[in-house]
Amino acid sequence: MSTVQSDTLQTLKEILDEVAEIPAERISLESSYIEDLELDSLAIVSVFVLVQRRFGVEVPNADFDRLTSVGSTVAYLEDREIPA
Amino acid sequence: MAKIGAVPTTSQGVGIRAIGRYLPEKVVSNADLEEILLTRDDWIRANIGVETRHMAAEGEWTSDLGTAALLDACERAGISPAELDLVICGTYTPDNMTPPTAMLVIRKSGALGATGFDVNSGACPGGVFALDIGAKYVATGQYRRVAVVMADVSTRTMDWKDPAPAVIFGDGAACYLLEACTPGRGIGRTLLRSDPSGYESVWVRREKRTRRDGSALSSGFGDNFGALDGKAVHAFAVGEVPSFIRELLDVADQATADVDLFALHQANLYIIQGILRELGVPLERTVTNIQKYGNTSGASVPLVLREAEDLGRLLPGDQVLLAAFGSGFSMGAALVRWCGPEDFEPAPVAS
Known part of the structure; x- marks a missing residue:
């Protein structure tokens, strides 16, 4: 994993701690927001509000609806990959 | 007196x-x-x-x-x-x-x-x-x-x-x-029901809360905080309220087609639409105010009635079905044949 990726994941972990007090050790690239991290839809919105603020990017509703895991969010932020 | x-x-x-x-x-x-x-x-x-x-x-x-x-x-x-x-x-x-x-x-x-x-x-x-x-x-x-x-x-x-x-x-x-x-x-048949299995789904919970820095947090009611499980409320409302409304209509020997206006609790616009869809009732037979007022708790149904009356959507002789539901879980429904001024004794003339 590159330094850039680590930074992105690290910031995402901080956001998940702030929104839902999820310990960093529970979070991996494979973690899904709903099944693994037990976030509801409102909490996921909160995560993406902070993602927009911290990363300075616009994440439209249609995009974050498809970003269902930590890994897909990291790929989106780093490479603008949008899952099908 | x-x-x-x-x-x-x-x-x-x-x-x-x-x-x-x-x-x-x-x-x-x-x-x-x-x-x-x-x-x-x-x-x-x-x-x-x-x-x-x-x-x-x-x-x-x-x-x-x-x-x-x-x-x-x-x-x-x-x-x-x-x-x-x-x-x-x-x-x-x-x-x-x-x-x-x-x-x-x-x-x-x-x-x-x-x-x-x-x-x-x-x-x-x-x-x-x-x-x-x-x-x-x-x-x-x-x-x-x-x-x-x-x-x-x-x-x-x-x-x-x-x-x-x-x-x-x-x-x-x-x-x-x-x-x-x-x-x-006026007010005809009513039906009230409660199911305590949903006690914790939408409630004002008494508990100590703290901010991230550890300092105490309080609401306008001290250690009491509104809390909501949106998914559970949605499942209850769209799952239970339509059959409850049908039950009232059956008891009153009425059908959905006999109801001129459905005045539903303004819990969530999509819950209202889901209930009407389950009942097979077009959206034109309701009035909503959640867009402007949010969920105003027990005031939401009478606020809908008032708005419908002001809009000319509720006239004397119309039959309106009221349904209010939520915390408990509890739900209540009533059939009302809307009154005009002629249905009441005249107001006394002020001296």
């Missing part, structure tokens, strides 16, 4: 003579909420349907909202508050734990001489539960003129870190003014 026993006959109906309303002056948009909560306007519109809500001013409490709604109802009916015999206040956010908020509404409105008490039937269901209690007092003849005041300052129960309840609720009040009416008109 209270005119106890003034209308002992059982042949008369009980009608809603007027509905008063009050919304606090301050309007809070979703964009305003984005400033204090981690939420988004587009998400709220797409998932809840709220665009703005009203919020009580500092120092403005449930009794102030309720008093304003009661005075509005009296003005519409052309009566003085002093002519009220009973004031029932439906609220879960009393000004103080005791005496009842109805006492302050009586004092502030000048309804002196009226008897008063509060009904806590779980916030949102109160729009029908409290109405049913008031109607039964009129039906027995024990009280001639009853004001059922639905008022809450739900935004005072918020933990502003928790977006779940904060994006949904707004403050507001409404008042049903009930009197005997022409037989066959």
Whole structure:
């Protein structure tokens, strides 16, 4: 994993701690927001509000609806990959 | 003075003579909420349907909202508050734990001489539960003129870190003014039901909360915080309320086609649409106000009725179905044959 990726994941972990007090050790690239991290839809919105603020990017509703895991969010932020 | 026993006959109906309303002056948009909560306007519109809500001013409490709604109802009916015999206040956010908020509404409105008490039937269901209690007092003849005041300052129960309840609720009040009416008109069959398995799904929870820095957090009600499991409420409302409404219609030997207007609790725009879809009722047969007011708890159903009346969507002789549901879980439904002024005794001429 590159330094850039680590930074992105690290910031995402901080956001998940702030929104839902999820310990960093529970979070991996494979973690899904709903099944693994037990976030509801409102909490996921909160995560993406902070993602927009911290990363300075616009994440439209249609995009974050498809970003269902930590890994897909990291790929989106780093490479603008949008899952099908 | 209270005119106890003034209308002992059982042949008369009980009608809603007027509905008063009050919304606090301050309007809070979703964009305003984005400033204090981690939420988004587009998400709220797409998932809840709220665009703005009203919020009580500092120092403005449930009794102030309720008093304003009661005075509005009296003005519409052309009566003085002093002519009220009973004031029932439906609220879960009393000004103080005791005496009842109805006492302050009586004092502030000048309804002196009226008897008063509060009904806590779980916030949102109160729009029908409290109405049913008031109607039964009129039906027995024990009280001639009853004001059922639905008022809450739900935004005072918020933990502003928790977006779940904060994006949904707004403050507001409404008042049903009930009197005997022409037989066959007014409030008909009602149905009330409670299921405590949903106790923790939408509630004001008493617990100690802290901020991230460890300092104590409190709401306008101290260690009491509004809390909501949106998914559970949605499943309950769309899963249970349609069959409950059908049950009432069956008991009354009526069909959905016989109902001119469905006045449903404004829990969430998509819950309202889901209930109507389950019932096979087109959206044109309802009026919604959640877009402007949010979920105003027990006031939401009478606020819908008032709005429908003002829009000309509710006319004398129309049959309207009221359904209020939520915290408990509880749900209440009522069939009402809407009254016009001719269905009531004329208001006394002011001397």
